Amino acid sequence: MGIGTLKIPTRIDQITPLLRSIGGNKEFESENRIQDLLIDNGHRLDLLYKVGLKAASTQEVSKLVEDMVSMSRQVLGAEAASVLLLDEKGQYLFFECTDGETAQSLKQLKISVNRGVAGWVVRHREPLIINDVSTDERFYPELDEATGFITRCVLCAPLTTRTSVMGAIEVLNKVDGSDFEASDLELLVSLASTAAISIENARLHQIVLDGYKRTVSALAAAIDAKDPYTCGHSQRVRDYVIMAGNMLSLDSDAMIELEYAGVLHDIGKIGIVESTLCKPGYLQPDEWITIRDHPAIGAVILRDIPFLEEARELVLYHHERFDGSGYPNRLKKDDIPLGSRLIAVADAFDTMVTDRAYRPAPGVEFALDELYRCSGTQFCPTAVEAFITAFQETLPKFSSVTPRTLRHKRSNTIL
Numbered sequence: 001m002g003i004g005t006l007k008i009p010t011r012i013d014q015i016t017p018l019l020r021s022i023g024g025n026k027e028f029e030s031e032n033r034i035q036d037l038l039i040d041n042g043h044r045l046d047l048l049y050k051v052g053l054k055a056a057s058t059q060e061v062s063k064l065v066e067d068m069v070s071m072s073r074q075v076l077g078a079e080a081a082s083v084l085l086l087d088e089k090g091q092y093l094f095f096e097c098t099d100g101e102t103a104q105s106l107k108q109l110k111i112s113v114n115r116g117v118a119g120w121v122v123r124h125r126e127p128l129i130i131n132d133v134s135t136d137e138r139f140y141p142e143l144d145e146a147t148g149f150i151t152r153c154v155l156c157a158p159l160t161t162r163t164s165v166m167g168a169i170e171v172l173n174k175v176d177g178s179d180f181e182a183s184d185l186e187l188l189v190s191l192a193s194t195a196a197i198s199i200e201n202a203r204l205h206q207i208v209l210d211g212y213k214r215t216v217s218a219l220a221a222a223i224d225a226k227d228p229y230t231c232g233h234s235q236r237v238r239d240y241v242i243m244a245g246n247m248l249s250l251d252s253d254a255m256i257e258l259e260y261a262g263v264l265h266d267i268g269k270i271g272i273v274e275s276t277l278c279k280p281g282y283l284q285p286d287e288w289i290t291i292r293d294h295p296a297i298g299a300v301i302l303r304d305i306p307f308l309e310e311a312r313e314l315v316l317y318h319h320e321r322f323d324g325s326g327y328p329n330r331l332k333k334d335d336i337p338l339g340s341r342l343i344a345v346a347d348a349f350d351t352m353v354t355d356r357a358y359r360p361a362p363g364v365e366f367a368l369d370e371l372y373r374c375s376g377t378q379f380c381p382t383a384v385e386a387f388i389t390a391f392q393e394t395l396p397k398f399s400s401v402t403p404r405t406l407r408h409k410r411s412n413t414i415l
Contacts, residue, residue, distance in 0.1 A: 064202055065097040068195050069169070073099045076184055078171045080149065082106065083159070083195070084118045085167035093118055093167060105147045116140030117156050118168040125165050127157040127189050131179040155180050157192035161200050169195060212307055213259075220263045223270055233350055238262035240346035240387065241339070247390040248338075248382075258339045260307075261314035265343050268298030268315070292327050295319050314339040318347065323377045333380075341380035345371060345387045348379070 065083045073081035084093040092110040113119045120138045121128050131153040133139035144151055155171040169192045174180060220234035241262035245255050269277055272294060276287045283291065299316040302308045317331060317340035324332030352367035368388060375384040 064198055068191065069097045069099045072171060072188065072191055076171050077175050079173040079175055081171045083167060083169050109146060117154050118170055121156045121158050121168045122165055125158050125160055127185055129180050129185045130154045153180055155185055155188050157188045159192050159196035159199065161196050166196060166199060216260055216263055219267060223266050234263050234266060236350050237265060237343065237346045240349065241342045243390040243394055244342050244346065244383065244387040247386040257310040257314065258342065260311035261339055262343055264311065265315050265318045265347060266294065267301055268294030271297045296328050313337055314343060318343040321378045322380045341383040345379050345383045
């Protein structure tokens with residue numbers, strides 16, 4: 001048979017006879033057992049593949065750990081699984097994530113690193129399999145007493161990087177009552193290795209992200225400092241757009257962009273002279289032209305900052321109007337990025353509920369009424385509805401406020 005005609009078996013019903021022909025019937029178990037083993041190994045390989053995908057795509061530690069714990073418990077056929085992480089001083093282990101009946105009660109506990117199976121694994125940096133915890137002094141029964149869970153057997157592997165150990169992953173009790181096997185521990189060790197590296201990378205990413213956020217907040221504070229009437233405006237707009245974005249269930253990347261753009265939406269005002277920016281009366285036409293330049297100025301300022309590339313577009317278009325009468329490009333409806341539409345609503349609301357040099361604050365009820373009155377013209381109806389719903393849920397004292405226009409427009413507002 002030439003190489004070009006070689007057929008490689010891919011289905012279980014093709015592989016099983018091949019295994020028999022190689023090893024003989026006496027050296028193999030029944031056909032059903034062989035198929036079970038192949039399916040089980042396929043599930044394990046699939047788990048490692050999925051964990052690898054999660055590790056490459058997830059930057060949030062809690063979500064990454066949650067997914068890994070859930071998948072490992074399911075594939076190993078266990079009753080419960082947990083990831084325990086060391087505190088900053090390395091003295092205690094706390095449950096970062098648990099998957100099982102006692103999840104909530106375990107999250108309230110912390111364990112000395114000198115106690116329990118996980119503590120032993122962390123101290124010795126070695127995996128451990130115990131199929132009868134009643135005969136092993138390393139088991140810490142107080143945890144079962146605190147939660148009401150009955151532990152029979154344990155798999156545990158350390159979460160280690162090249163330089164440190166950060167905790168352990170633990171799997172408890174086979175659902176079918178059988179013992180854990182060496183192959184189960186090998187799978188958990190592989191999972192722990194991937195998890196440790198991924199958690200470390202996610203933590204480093206979060207440190208960098210926190211640094212970005214502090215820098216962005218400092219820039220926003222510099223803008224607000226130019227006008228005593230707008231002190232805190234940028235931070236409030238950021239909070240409002242995050243609130244509305246959550247109401248629309250935007251993904252994590254979109255929420256990060258929205259947070260940056262919300263706090264930096266007025267960054268361009270840093271290039272506007274204070275005599276115009278802080279004028280205590282109404283602006284003249286030429287002064288309005290100057291003020292209307294601030295979105296474009298902001299976009300130029302952010303142009304060469306890579307991590308603000310997406311936020312830059314939201315800043316540029318946050319004064320566009322839903323009916324196409326805004327600036328700088330007279331975009332309309334869905335041509336305006338959703339983030340910009342949300343910022344427009346939040347910006348207008350905060351302007352209406354705070355005092356300005358040229359007038360006192362009209363108040364919350366007036367502001368809500370104006371948002372609904374201008375829904376579909378100045379503002380995007382989806383953005384208005386998301387903002388007001390989130391605002392009333394966040395501040396229950398305003399939940400009964402019904403703007404005058406709401407009585408007439410709600411039936412015409414489509415999300």
